[in-house]
Amino acid sequence: MSLQNGSERGGESAVDRAEQGLITTADGRPCCAWQAQMPDYHDHEWGRPVVDDRLLFEKVCLEGFHSGMSWQLIYNKRDNFRRAFEGFNFHRVAAYGEPEVARLLADSGIVRNRAKILSAINNAQRAIELQEEAGSLAAWFWQFEPTAQQRPASVDLHYWQQVKTSPQAEAMSKALKKRGWSWVGPVTAYSLMQALGLVNDHLDGCCRRVECEAERSQLMRPG
Known part of the structure; x- marks a missing residue:
């Protein structure tokens, strides 16, 4: 997800905020600049902890479709994806065969990429296995949450622009591929960690950063 500075009144203070990505x-x-493009997602979802297995699987799939594409495009099609993939019920998606693949490839409301559609079906099958292995998808994914010592002292615009992954995301990616x-x-794994609230990457100064951190501090980690 890229940060783009929104226009704003306010003179010098507005310039200062823009330089901070706000x-x-x-x-x-005060919010991350990309809030202007996706206010509901920024304010109510991104960075907030997710422990529901169905929603977690949805985010895995959408991050896969997001690869190489604009997140805003995927987000704008999310309701269509939910309809097409039966609410991302991974037990149902796991059973998809060629008739369902053909249906999805004919659906103009989603991204009609055969490789990514087949990946979603494959990952649904793997999700069932992982749920049986770990007890829940959430329990498995949350084991990759970094400690406070492994997080940056400041999540500023420089961090946002430079950091695309992390050792924990690399470990998650390797374990999933295995x-x-x-x-x-x-990179997809780190984006997923942001979306699931395993990390809180709202910028310093963003009002939602404090709220997300409060939710994270009160969360009973699955496991």
């Missing part, structure tokens, strides 16, 4: 919303909240998952490279 904007001020119409109701006066179990037969696809479209789960280290």
Whole structure:
């Protein structure tokens, strides 16, 4: 996900915020600049902890479709993806065969990439195996949450622009690939960690950073 500075009134302070990758919303909240493009996702989802297996699988699939494409494009098609993949019920998706693949390839509401569609079906099958292995998908994925000491002292614009993965994301990617998952490279794995709330990468100064951190601190980790 790329940060783009939104236009804003406010003179010198607005310039300072833009240099920090922040904007001020119409109701006066300081937020990551990309909030202007996807306010609901920024405010209510991204960085907030996810422990529901169905939703977790949805995010894995959408991050796979996101690879090499704009996240905003995928996000705008999310309802279509949910319809096409039966709410991302991975037990149902795991049973898909050529008739379902043909249906999905004919669906103009989603990204019609055969390799990514087959990957979603494969990953649904692997998700069932992983759920049986670990008890839940959430229990397995959350083991890769970095410790406070492994996180940066400051999540600033420089960090955002430079860091695309992490040792924990690389370990997650390697472990998933070993179990037969696809479209789960280290960059995708780190993006998934952000989406699942395993890390809180809202920028310093963003009002949602504090809220996400509070939710993370109160979360009972699965396991």
